[in-house]
Amino acid sequence: MATENRDAWTRVALALARGASLTPVQLQKTVFLLQELVPDLVRAERYHFKPYKYGPFTADVYTDAERLAFAGLATLAQDPSGYALYSASAQLVDSTNEYLNGIPAEMREFAERLATWTRQQSFLQLVRAIYERFPAYKVNSVIESQ
Amino acid sequence: MTLIIGIKCSDGIALGADGAATYVAGGSMLPTIQQNTSKKLRIIGQDMVFGMAGAVGMSQSHHESLQTAIRSTGGKCNYRAQNEAKRKLESLLWANAKDAWDRACIVSRALLQPALDDCEHSTLIACSVGGQAELIQFTGKCSGEYATEELPFVAVGSGQPKADPFLAFVRRILWPDRLPDLSEGVFACLWTLNYVIHADTTINPPVQIVTLRQEAGGCSVQELSAEQLQEHQEHISAREKLLRDGSDAPGPAIPEIEPTT
Numbered sequence: 001m002a003t004e005n006r007d008a009w010t011r012v013a014l015a016l017a018r019g020a021s022l023t024p025v026q027l028q029k030t031v032f033l034l035q036e037l038v039p040d041l042v043r044a045e046r047y048h049f050k051p052y053k054y055g056p057f058t059a060d061v062y063t064d065a066e067r068l069a070f071a072g073l074a075t076l077a078q079d080p081s082g083y084a085l086y087s088a089s090a091q092l093v094d095s096t097n098e099y100l101n102g103i104p105a106e107m108r109e110f111a112e113r114l115a116t117w118t119r120q121q122s123f124l125q126l127v128r129a130i131y132e133r134f135p136a137y138k139v140n141s142v143i144e145s146q
Numbered sequence: 147m148t149l150i151i152g153i154k155c156s157d158g159i160a161l162g163a164d165g166a167a168t169y170v171a172g173g174s175m176l177p178t179i180q181q182n183t184s185k186k187l188r189i190i191g192q193d194m195v196f197g198m199a200g201a202v203g204m205s206q207s208h209h210e211s212l213q214t215a216i217r218s219t220g221g222k223c224n225y226r227a228q229n230e231a232k233r234k235l236e237s238l239l240w241a242n243a244k245d246a247w248d249r250a251c252i253v254s255r256a257l258l259q260p261a262l263d264d265c266e267h268s269t270l271i272a273c274s275v276g277g278q279a280e281l282i283q284f285t286g287k288c289s290g291e292y293a294t295e296e297l298p299f300v301a302v303g304s305g306q307p308k309a310d311p312f313l314a315f316v317r318r319i320l321w322p323d324r325l326p327d328l329s330e331g332v333f334a335c336l337w338t339l340n341y342v343i344h345a346d347t348t349i350n351p352p353v354q355i356v357t358l359r360q361e362a363g364g365c366s367v368q369e370l371s372a373e374q375l376q377e378h379q380e381h382i383s384a385r386e387k388l389l390r391d392g393s394d395a396p397g398p399a400i401p402e403i404e405p406t407t
Binding site: 023 | 340
């Protein structure tokens with residue numbers, strides 16, 4: 001199977017939310033966790049995350065999400081607080097489901113559980129949990145870990 | 147109407163500005179229209195940031211003078227000591243302001259106080275002084291004052307009366323007995339700008355954040371992109387929610403993949 005463009009990770013992260021909106025930190029960390037903990041989920045190039053103010057970050061995730069929106073595969077909205085909200089189109093959800101049907105069931109189940117867990121955490125809970133598991137990304141943190 | 151904020155940090159200077167320009171009618175200073183302009187913080191050379199609240203013409207004159215001065219020293223500030231930097235910058239800014247004040251004095255015979263109000267302006271300059279990142283505020287008479295560890299934040303412009311108490315609150319809560327680091331300073335700039343934008347209809351987005359980072363051997367300037375500000379915006383929203391909901395309990399750990407049997 002050919003290696004896909006890195007935006008495959010962003011597509012899967014968006015699609016696993018099944019149309020629900022992801023905030024910037026949710027999108028970044030979902031992509032990061034999928035890459036780190038389910039590395040065989042997609043055969044694609046990887047994003048290069050760097051430790052930024054709230055843990056692993058790469059602006060490329062936003063760039064790719066915007067491109068997906070331009071292509072009609074995702075939607076961008078704006079939260080009243082001023083940050084973007086990212087969600088998958090029905091087309092992206094369907095096509096990703098079709099792909100996920102072809103991978104081992106336990107891998108799919110774990111990816112879904114990971115994506116759900118990420119959406120259920122508050123901003124601070126999510127960032128601190130990332131720091132707990134991946135302390136190397138705490139180095140430039142704005143917030144303290146508990 | 148304007149809000150420009152500067153915060154002295156342990157490892158540099160964080161600056162923020164709103165993005166609206168207000169047109170006023172002649173000598174009456176009555177606002178007419180508002181335009182969302184792009185940049186109120188201007189990067190000059192490699193290690194200076196300039197921002198001014200006041201008439202656009204004066205800002206243009208100051209900006210050009212600073213650019214010329216920095217260009218003549220190879221694009222970098224070459225101030226060796228605080229007094230030297232303050233004196234030179236005061237002199238440079240006053241060369242522009244003096245003419246305006248002289249003309250205003252003449253015109254004020256007819257227009258009275260509004261003519262003088264037109265000359266009032268406040269300037270913030272962040273620059274390298276002796277290799278250290280410094281923040282200096284200049285009054286309309288071009289008198290300079292450094293931000294210090296005791297008084298680390300400065301706000302200028304019509305948004306200042308709302309920004310100052312909020313900055314004091316943020317400082318008291320987050321870094322009561324120390325300087326913030328640059329990341330914390332950026333967060334505070336952004337939070338304050340967000341607050342004043344919501345509280346004052348004349349202060350508007352888009353916000354602009356610029357940092358002067360202290361590094362070994364000097365300082366470097368960076369303007370943060372919209373992407374870099376996204377998670378800060380979300381953090382602000384989370385902190386406000388925390389104040390509202392009152393809970394900061396840790397959540398569950400990241401799930402583990404279950405071994406297959």
